[in-house]
Amino acid sequence: MxxxxxxxxxxxxxxxxxxxxxxxxxxxxxxxxxxxxxxGEPAADSDEINLLDYWRIIVKRRWTVLATLGIVVVTALVGTLLMTPIYRASTTVQIERDTIKVVEVEGFTPTESPADRDFYQTQYELLKSRSLAQRVISQLNLANDPVYLEMSRPSPWRALLGGGDDEEETLTAAEADSREDAKMSRMITGFLANLSIEPVRNSRLVRVHYDSPDPAYSQRVVNAVAEAYIAANLERRFDASSYAKTYLEDRLQQLKLKLEDSEKQLVEFAQREKIVDANDGSSLSTQSLGELNSAVAKAQDERIRAEARWRQAEAATGMGLASVLDSSIVQTLQETRAKLQAEYQDKLRVFKPAFPEMQQLKAQIDELDKQLGAEVANIKASIRAEYQAALAQEQLLKAQVGALKDEVLDLQSRSIQYNILKREVDTNRQQYDALLQRYKEIGIAGGVGTNNISIVDRAEVPTNKHKPRLALNLAVALLLGLFGGVLLAFVFEHLDxxxxxxxxxxxxxxxxVLGVIPMLKAPMTPAKALEDPRSAFAEAYRSVRTALQFSTDTGVxxxxxxxxxxxxxxxxxxxxxxxxxxxxxxxxxxxxxxxxxxxxxxxxxxxxxxxxxxxxxxxxxxxxxxxxxxxxxxxxxxxxxxxxxxxxxxxxxxxxxxxxxxxxxxxxxxxxxxxxxxxxxxxxxxxxxxxxxxxVVEAGETRxxxxxxxxxxxxxxxxxxxxxLLTKFSAKHAGYAYGYGGYNYYSYGAQPEPKKLARR
Incomplete structure (x- = not known):
């Protein structure tokens, strides 16, 4: 050390x-x-935030806080009262999302999203554009308007500093144009500074505001802005539709010539290749092949059924076929035979088989059996004939289908170029029809009725001033002054x-710290304060005397x-x-x-x-x-x-x-x-x-x-x-609102005289 x-x-x-x-x-x-x-080291608890310490700093520096607050509030009050009243006129405009589609291609048509804000943000920027401001300035002739000239007059400070209008001097044409452009640019900048746009939340409405010292001037300007905005929008739409119409006319003429040329090539190729196209786009051979395919399928089905009947007739006995049983001749013969057989059995009980009458009945029954057998044979022959006819028809149709297949394959090989030409014709026709439809829509969209912007509420002459607002300015000044005062208090405290x-x-x-000696207020002196043993000053020193007795192991x-x-x-x-x-x-x-x-x-x-x-x-x-x-x-x-x-x-x-x-x-x-x-x-x-x-350390003075x-x-x-020992300590100045060490409980001469007990 x-x-x-x-x-x-x-x-x-x-x-x-x-x-x-x-x-x-x-x-x-x-x-x-x-x-x-x-x-050399910071305090161990420097990172901790003690709100009570902050409050004590504010109380200690309260006059700094109050003085700063008063200065800011008075400045705001005087400035507000001296400010020129500004009146705001407002008009409400409705903007709908309605754009012109020049070319519409399937699969590439943009769809509107509810969250899409690009369109409306574009409209807001158009409302604040310099071109629109220049248009309104020109329409209202604001350069010669008395109200505008009064507004644009330089302030006394600006005039004093040389910021007023330049004196008249001889200028060339280029210099004059440059000065006029600069003047117009300043006018547009000042115009836009007073113009404000306020979109209405969750709606398609926009409020347009204009501020100026003259109420009628504000109303006239803001209405002109809305009208100029609508007119500019219509002009842009008309220019866009005119350009689109001219463009589509050229494209239609080109597509028309292209369509005619492709159709001519298609017809020449069809004549040269002998291709006949049906209404549905297919050839005659293809249609015939389809019809024959249907006939072959039908013949094949009939042949299968006939073959099934024939196989059944061959496998079954004579009377077991369904066709035999369904035959009316067979049914009649069987009924007749059944009657004769019944009669023969009935007479057999009386006559012998050799009896002539019996033999005659027997001969009739045998004749009927022969007829039944012949009829069954005829039915089987007819079934076989049907099967053979169906088989022959099927084979004939298959032969025709084979011939048509060769013809169709040959036609298809010759129709490749035909189909290419035909698809080109169809594509050109579709493009031509689509552009023709868009051309008609553009003609309709170019009308005035397609405007998507309208004025909902026109501006009226404002009766109440928009600013300055005294209550708001005072509230802001109060907050700023309070914040600034507290900030200054902390800065002074940090510098102290x-x-x-x-x-x-x-x-x-x-x-x-063995004791804290309070500060004496003038004209009080230490000698006078010590004369009163009950004073805070005397009591503080008695506390120091007591603390000294315990300061060491051996006492004072x-x-x-x-x-x-x-x-x-x-x-x-x-x-x-x-x-x-x-x-x-x-x-x-x-x-x-x-x-x-x-x-x-x-x-x-x-x-x-x-x-x-x-x-x-x-x-x-x-x-x-x-x-x-x-x-x-x-x-x-x-x-x-x-x-x-x-x-x-x-x-x-x-x-x-x-x-x-x-x-x-x-x-x-x-x-x-x-x-x-x-x-x-x-x-x-x-x-x-x-x-x-x-x-001994003097409070607030010893560094x-x-x-x-x-x-x-x-x-x-x-x-x-x-x-x-801390001397000249002021509890109020140090920020202890309720005193420190109980010194506020003592005062010089303020204690009343103690009451004496009355003698009985």
């Missing part, structure tokens, strides 16, 4: 007085090292690197040095008040004014400063000669005496250490009012000799770096710093 050597005197400092000097030396070195590490609260002292310096340090980092932090008042408080406890107290450069205790005690500590250290007086009694019992005072030219050399001499040792034995408490630490070697010398050092450097110097001098 690098130890400071202020003014070259600290190197020869003696060890701390009293027992435990080595322990104090080790402790001071450890504290100095920890202070160096703490100075002073020790403001006990937490700052403990966090930044690593010292225990026998010799206590009171010092600070810089002058005017309240160390002299602290030393004197603590001395009086200890004297009030009955202790014998000696207070020594050790500030040999700027003494002040003799004025506070109203004692002479002719002879004192400097005389004793120089050997010109004894200790008993420079110690004076005070008005307070048990309190003795040693002034500084004449200011020496070399205070550090006197304090480093053996007499100062001897004085402290003897005084510590003779008195119960020795308190030294030391000089500031920074810039002087006196305070480190006295801190090395004293048993304990109390560092963190200054306090740390002072503490490092004390540690380098092997001082035993027992804690810090």
């Amino acid at each position: 690098n130890q400071e050597n202020p003014e070259g005197h600290n190197a020869g400092l003696p060890t701390p007085a009293g027992p435990g000097g080595q322990q104090a030396l080790a402790l001071s070195r450890q504290q100095a090292l920890s202070l160096d590490l703490r100075a 690197d002073t020790l403001k609260s006990p937490e700052d002292v403990e966090k930044q310096m690593g010292l225990s 340090p026998r010799c206590l040095l009171v010092t600070s980092a810089s002058p005017s932090e309240g160390k002299s008042t602290t030393a004197l008040t603590l001395a009086k408080n200890f004297a009030q406890l009955g202790k014998r107290v000696l207070i020594i004014d050790g500030d040999l450069r700027n003494p002040s205790l003799h004025r506070s005690l109203d004692k002479p400063n002719d002879i004192g500590l400097s005389n004793y250290l120089a050997g010109a007086a004894k200790a008993t000669e420079v110690i004076h009694a005070t008005d307070s019992p048990h309190l003795m005072f040693m002034p500084t005496g004449p200011l020496p030219p070399n205070p550090a050399e006197l304090l480093m001499g053996p007499k100062m250490l001897s004085l402290i040792s003897i005084a510590s034995e003779k008195f119960d408490q020795v308190i030294i009012d030391g000089p500031p630490v920074m810039g002087l070697a006196d305070a480190p010398i006295l801190a090395n000799m004293a048993s304990g050092t109390l560092l 963190i770096s200054l306090a740390r450097n002072a503490l490092k110097r004390l540690y380098a001098a092997r001082a035993h710093v027992i804690g810090a």
